[in-house]
Every structure is written in structure tokens, then in C-alpha cells.
Amino acid sequence: MPSASDRTRGPGLTTLLRLAGLLVLAAAVLSFPSVAANPFILSVGVVIMSYAVLATGWNFVGGFTGYMSLGHAAYSGLGGYATALLIIESGLNPWLALCLGALLTALIAVPVGIASLRVRGASFVIVSIAFVLILQLVFQSWGEFTGGSNGLRVPRPFGPDVLRPEQHERFFYLHAAVLAIALLAWWLIDRSRFGIGLKAIREDEDKAQALGIPTFTYKLVAFVVSAFFTAIGGGLYALWFGYLDPIFQFSILIGSYMVLMSLLGGIRSLYGPLLGALVVGYSVEFFKNEYGDTQFHLVATGLLLGLVVLFMPDGVIPALAALLRRFRPQASSIREVTQAELAEQRESQESGPITQGAKR
Amino acid sequence: MSLFVQSLVLGILLGGLYALLAAGLTLYFGVMRVVMIAHSAFLILAAYLAWVFARETGLDPLFSMVATVPLFFVLGVAIQRLLIARLRPATLTMMSVLLTFSIALVIEGLLGYVFTGTQRRIQLPYGGADIEVAGVNVAVVKLIAFGLAALSLLALYLVLTRTRFGQALRATIQHPEAARLVGIDTERTAGYGFGIGLATAAVGGTALALDSTIYPSMHWHWIGPLMAIIVVGGLGSIPGAAIAAMLLGMGQALLQIPLSTTWAQTIFYVALFVTLMVRPQGFFGGRLAQRF
Numbered sequence: 001m002p003s004a005s006d007r008t009r010g011p012g013l014t015t016l017l018r019l020a021g022l023l024v025l026a027a028a029v030l031s032f033p034s035v036a037a038n039p040f041i042l043s044v045g046v047v048i049m050s051y052a053v054l055a056t057g058w059n060f061v062g063g064f065t066g067y068m069s070l071g072h073a074a075y076s077g078l079g080g081y082a083t084a085l086l087i088i089e090s091g092l093n094p095w096l097a098l099c100l101g102a103l104l105t106a107l108i109a110v111p112v113g114i115a116s117l118r119v120r121g122a123s124f125v126i127v128s129i130a131f132v133l134i135l136q137l138v139f140q141s142w143g144e145f146t147g148g149s150n151g152l153r154v155p156r157p158f159g160p161d162v163l164r165p166e167q168h169e170r171f172f173y174l175h176a177a178v179l180a181i182a183l184l185a186w187w188l189i190d191r192s193r194f195g196i197g198l199k200a201i202r203e204d205e206d207k208a209q210a211l212g213i214p215t216f217t218y219k220l221v222a223f224v225v226s227a228f229f230t231a232i233g234g235g236l237y238a239l240w241f242g243y244l245d246p247i248f249q250f251s252i253l254i255g256s257y258m259v260l261m262s263l264l265g266g267i268r269s270l271y272g273p274l275l276g277a278l279v280v281g282y283s284v285e286f287f288k289n290e291y292g293d294t295q296f297h298l299v300a301t302g303l304l305l306g307l308v309v310l311f312m313p314d315g316v317i318p319a320l321a322a323l324l325r326r327f328r329p330q331a332s333s334i335r336e337v338t339q340a341e342l343a344e345q346r347e348s349q350e351s352g353p354i355t356q357g358a359k360r
Numbered sequence: 361m362s363l364f365v366q367s368l369v370l371g372i373l374l375g376g377l378y379a380l381l382a383a384g385l386t387l388y389f390g391v392m393r394v395v396m397i398a399h400s401a402f403l404i405l406a407a408y409l410a411w412v413f414a415r416e417t418g419l420d421p422l423f424s425m426v427a428t429v430p431l432f433f434v435l436g437v438a439i440q441r442l443l444i445a446r447l448r449p450a451t452l453t454m455m456s457v458l459l460t461f462s463i464a465l466v467i468e469g470l471l472g473y474v475f476t477g478t479q480r481r482i483q484l485p486y487g488g489a490d491i492e493v494a495g496v497n498v499a500v501v502k503l504i505a506f507g508l509a510a511l512s513l514l515a516l517y518l519v520l521t522r523t524r525f526g527q528a529l530r531a532t533i534q535h536p537e538a539a540r541l542v543g544i545d546t547e548r549t550a551g552y553g554f555g556i557g558l559a560t561a562a563v564g565g566t567a568l569a570l571d572s573t574i575y576p577s578m579h580w581h582w583i584g585p586l587m588a589i590i591v592v593g594g595l596g597s598i599p600g601a602a603i604a605a606m607l608l609g610m611g612q613a614l615l616q617i618p619l620s621t622t623w624a625q626t627i628f629y630v631a632l633f634v635t636l637m638v639r640p641q642g643f644f645g646g647r648l649a650q651r652f
Contacts, residue, residue, distance in 0.1 A: 066451065066454060067454070068454045068457060068458060070397075070457070070458075070461060111633075114637070115633050115636040115637050116636060118636065118640045119636075119640045119641070120453070121453040121454050121457075122389065122393070122395050122453055122457075122595060123591060123595075123636060123640065125395055125453075125454070125457045126395060126587040126588075126591055126632070127632065127633075127636065129397070129583070129584065129587065130584050130587060130588060130628075130629050130632055131629075133580060133581075133584040133629070134584070134626060134629040137622055137623075137625060137626060138626070140622070141620065141622045141623060204450075252580060253465075256461065256462075256465065259458065263458070294473070295468075295469045295470070295471075295472030295473040295477075295576070296469065296473065297469070298465045298466070298468050298469030298472065299465070299466050299469035299470060299473065300469075301462075301465055302461075302462040302463065302464070302465030302466035302469060303462070303466060304462075305458060305461070305462035305465070306443075306459055306462035306463065306466070309447070309455050309458045309459045309462065310443070310446060310447075310459070313447075313448070313451065313455060339450050340448055340450060
């Protein structure tokens with residue numbers, strides 16, 4: 001009886017390829033600031049990295065559990081405001097404020113998670129949108145504390161002698177470091193027992209529960225971790241951009257960018273959100289630069305999201321991987337297959353006399 | 361005291377409109393397990409159509425419903441048959457949310473593109489008129505809006521309880537497999553259910569255009585409260601949605617006395633959180649709501 005983790009090919013080559021890919025990726029990211037032609041390009045790079053951090057943060061709950069949060073802008077916004085207010089009100093060190101702000105946001109996410117995760121998906125989505133709408137209301141009206149609609153100026157973490165291009169470069173590396181930590185955390189969870197439990201919830205929550213997975217606790221932990229990383233991303237962005245406005249911080253559009261990026265790249269893959277952030281972030285910045293802030297963004301985002309949902313719900317990476325797999329020997333592992341794929345396999349096995357198991 | 365009664369009457373009038381729209385929203389959920397985020401975007405679209413109609417023809421905006429209600433019904437059927445039905449059943453709830461969300465973004469963007477973000481308002485000859493009811497002054501337009509909502513809800517109620525189609529629809533909501541077993545074409549019924557849901561948005565939008573200033577991004581201020589209402593009432597339960605809408609509408613109007621308009625709106629979100637903490641299936645929800 002072959003075990004589920006058996007592979008038809010040795011792991012050596014794949015691991016080597018993966019390591020090489022990782023090195024190339026790291027080199028590309030690290031050398032970007034020196035290659036960037038001018039400070040503007042560099043600032044676009046920072047924005048894209050920020051999107052990548054947010055989308056990867058989103059993917060802790062969206063990718064593992066399949067619960068799509070449309071209101072994750074709530075946590076990036078809270079992270080930004082918490083960081084800014086901690087610096088302004090209590091004079092904390094900016095980096096300490098960033099970490100403390102993210103922890104506070106994670107703490108706020110606990111009751112929200114409890115309220116929204118006790119039942120299945122529909123309530124979760126409703127709460128996720130409602131939460132970002134309520135935060136927008138509160139932060140706009142509560143003028144004396146949050147600056148209200150006038151916005152909030154965030155003190156710079158670096159002294160006045162650090163010029164703007166230098167700032168961009170430092171923040172680019174900071175974002176890259178946070179992204180690396182988030183990716184590492186995602187990878188570790190992906191390989192853990194906890195991660196397997198989460199993925200079981202994604203594929204079939206009833207069966208996962210029947211197998212003894214504490215579904216509610218698992219979902220809640222994944223949700224809080226996701227809120228934490230999203231808040232770090234929001235806080236870092238606030239420190240870089242230096243200005244917060246409730247309309248833009250708690251905007252439905254930012255939340256939908258996170259979903260679109262992750263979904264386009266592929267929510268089941270480690271690098272999916274990063275790839276999505278590159279594509280979507282670059283196009284968003286390109287259109288903003290070419291056509292300014294028009295309603296066209298909404299239409300384009302909406303159309304793209306609709307197309308991805310209808311025709312490519314698993315994202316680009318799985319689609320490309322499937323294309324590659326056609327040229328490879330067929331894998332026999334069932335570790336990473338969806339219910340739909342299993343059903344397909346079952347049907348093809350029932351119709352064909354030679355099953356994959358018999359081939360081995 | 362008179363301020364209290366005045367607010368109460370206003371709350372009831374507002375609650376009527378909420379009730380109609382929430383009934384539509386909960387209907388989609390009932391027939392397809394879909395949270396239709398674009399519901400309020402279609403509401404604003406209907407309001408804009410009423411505004412354009414009144415501006416171009418000079419007729420009363422209420423007549424625009426002759427066109428918008430059938431149009432929205434057909435659109436609703438088309439959305440269900442052409443888009444929602446294509447999604448994989450295993451991930452239907454989540455993916456349909458994203459799909460309807462993207463429809464909402466497209467509608468908002470197109471409205472902003474065509475009509476710009478400027479706030480619009482229909483000028484009516486009776487726009488400023490008041491009527492004294494039970495000792496309080498009520499704007500005529502609000503009464504008309506309430507009357508429209510109440511009539512539509514009554515019609516919806518009669519269709520659901522008195523016709524064969526209504527029975528089929530309720531059977532589809534309660535147990536799709538069993539409904540198929542007794543010979544109901546649940547696919548087609550679900551499509552019509554979607555159409556009816558969207559038709560409520562057409563009526564609601566026209567009513568809204570009578571006494572509100574409209575702008576493209578306004579639909580976010582409606583979808584939040586409406587979603588809260590259907591959770592409080594119990595997902596999929598039309599009477600539950602209507603009752604919750606009335607109560608929360610009155611609550612909002614009464615809270616506007618001590619608080620500002622913005623803070624009074626938070627009652628919906630507070631009610632949403634409290635409901636999910638205390639009774640996640642909602643207060644009037646049946647078996648269906650317990651699983652979502």
C-alpha cells in the first residue's frame with residue numbers, strides 16, 4: 001500500500017528547482033531599488049510590495065479556509081491608525097508602535113472572528129463588509145481622536161536628513177522583509193497539521209468536523225493571524241505614506257484588490273498573492289498614472305474580478321501548473337486535490353478499466 | 361413627545377422601504393444560498409433610471425416603474441441563469457458573493473462614469489408638501505414611498521402564499537432536492553425568484569429617488585443595513601426580514617433624536633454583531649439559517 005506522500009519522482013530535482021526559483025526571486029526583489037530608473041518607479045515598487053504583503057496576509061484566511069473576506073481593508077486600516085495614534089498620543093518608538101498596533105488589531109479581530117465564524121460562509125462575508133463600513137463611519141465621525149474626514153498626519157520614522165528616494169528604498173526593503181516573514185509563516189502553516197486541518201475545512205467543513213478537527217478554533221486562529229499580518233502591512237504603509245484618510249483606509253476597493261490579487265494568482269499557492277499583487281498592483285498604478293482617478297478603476301476591477309471568478313477561480317499559478325503537468329508523468333498523490341478533481345478522477349476511473357493505482 | 365411620535369412615524373415609513381428591499385435580498389439567499397451584494401447597486405441604478413426618466417420626459421418618476429420593473433425581472437433571471445448557475449456548487453456561497461460584488465463595482469463605476477459623482481435629486485411639484493397624520497407632519501413623498509413598499513410587499517406575500525408558483529418557490533427554498541422529487545423545476549423557479557428579488561430593487565429604487573439625493577457610491581450605505589437586517593431576521597426568512605427591518609428602521613429613527621445621523625446608523629451593525637453572538641441563526645430563521 002503506497003503512502004499518500006509517495007511521489008512518482010524523487011524529490012531532489014523539484015527541491016533544487018524550487019531553491020533556485022527562490023534565489024532568483026530574492027535577487028530580483030533585493031536588486032530592484034538599484035535597478036529602478038527613478039524615485040517614482042521605486043515608489044510604485046513600494047506600493048506593489050505593500051499590496052503583496054496585504055494580499056499574502058489576506059491569504060492566511062482566504063487561502064487556507066476558503067472564507068473570502070471582502071473587508072480586510074478594516075485590518076490594514078486599523079493597523080495604520082493604531083500605529084499612527086500610538087506614535088502621536090503616547091510618543092512610542094515607530095517600530096514598537098507598528099508591532100503593538102498590529103497586536104491590538106489582532107486582539108480586535110478576536111470578537112469579530114467569534115461573531116462571524118460560528119456559522120458558515122454567508123455570515124462571515126456579511127460581517128466582513130459590515131465591519132469595514134462601520135469602521136469608515138466611526139473613523140469619519142470621531143473627529144477629535146482620529147482626525148475625522150480631514151485625515152491624520154503620521155510622523156516620519158526617519159529623521160529629516162533622510163531624503164525621499166532614500167526613504168522609498170528603506171521602506172521597500174522593510175516591506176520585502178515583512179513579506180518574507182509572512183510567506184515563511186504561510187509555508188510553515190501549509191506544512192503543519194494545523195494547515196492540513198484548515199485545508200480540510202476549505203474542502204468540506206462537515207467532513208472536517210466529523211474527523212475531529214476543532215473547526216471553529218482553527219478558523220478563528222487563522223483569521224486572527226491573517227488580521228495581524230494585514231495590520232502590519234497597513235501600519236508599514238501608514239509610516240511610509242505619512243497620511244491616513246478614513247475614506248481610503250477603510251475602503252471596499254482596497255479589500256477587493258486583496259481578494260482579486262490572491263484569487264488571480266491562486267489562493268492555494270504560496271506565491272499566488274505575490275504574483276497577483278505584481279499584476280494587479282502594476283496595472284492599478286499604471287492606470288492611475290495614465291488616466292488619473294476615474295470611475296474606470298471600479299469598472300475594470302469589477303470586470304476582472306468577475307472574469308476570474310467565472311473562468312479561473314483557482315488562479316493563474318494552478319492553471320499554468322496544470323498545463324505543465326500535462327507534459328509530466330501523472331502524479332498519484334491525493335494530497336492536494338479538490339473535491340471537484342476527486343469527483344472527476346472517480347468518474348474517469350469508473351469508466352476506464354485501467355486505474356492509476358493499477359498502473360503502479 | 362411630539363418629536364418622539366414624529367420619529368416613530370418616520371421610522372415606520374423608513375422601515376417599510378427597508379422591509380421590501382430586505383425581502384428581496386433574503387429571497388435570493390433562500391432560493392440560491394447567494395448573498396447578493398449587488399442588490400443595493402441595482403437599487404441605486406433604478407433610482408438613476410427614475411431620475412433620467414423624470415428629467416427627459418417631465419412625467420412623474422413613478423411611471424418609470426412600467427419599464428424598470430420588467431427590465432429588472434429579466435435582468436435578475438439572466439444573472440441567475442447565465443452567471444450564478446455557472447459556479448461550482450462546492451464553492452457557490454463564496455464565489456457568488458465575489459461575483460455579485462464585482463457586478464456592484466461595475467454598476468457603481470458605470471453610474472459614476474455616465475452621470476459623474478454629482479449628487480442628483482428629482483424636482484417634484486409635490487416634493488415639499490406635508491400631510492398631517494395623527495398629529496405629526498409627514499412629507500408626501502415619504503408616504504408614497506411607504507405605500508409603494510407596502511403594496512409590493514403585500515403583492516409578494518400574496519404571490520408566495522396563494523399561487524402555485526409561490527408554493528414552488530417556497531418549496532425550493534425549504535428543500536431543493538425534495539422540491540425536485542415532487543416535480544418542481546427548481547432551476548427555473550430559482551431564476552424567477554432572482555427576478556422577483558431584483559424587481560423589488562426596481563420598486564425600491566424608484567421610491568428612494570422620490571425623496572433622497574442620489575449618488576453612485578450610495579449603495580454601500582444601503583447594503584450594510586440590508587445585510588444586517590437579513591441576518592437578524594434569519595437568512596432566507598422573508599417574514600423575519602420584514603419584522604427585523606421594521607424594528608431596526610424605527611430604532612434608527614428614534615436614535616437620531618439623541619445621536620447624530622451617522623451614529624444612529626450603527627444600530628444595524630450593533631444588531632448584527634449581537635445577533636451573531638447570541639443567536640447566529642437569526643431570530644426568525646429556520647433550519648436553513650443554522651447552516652450558514
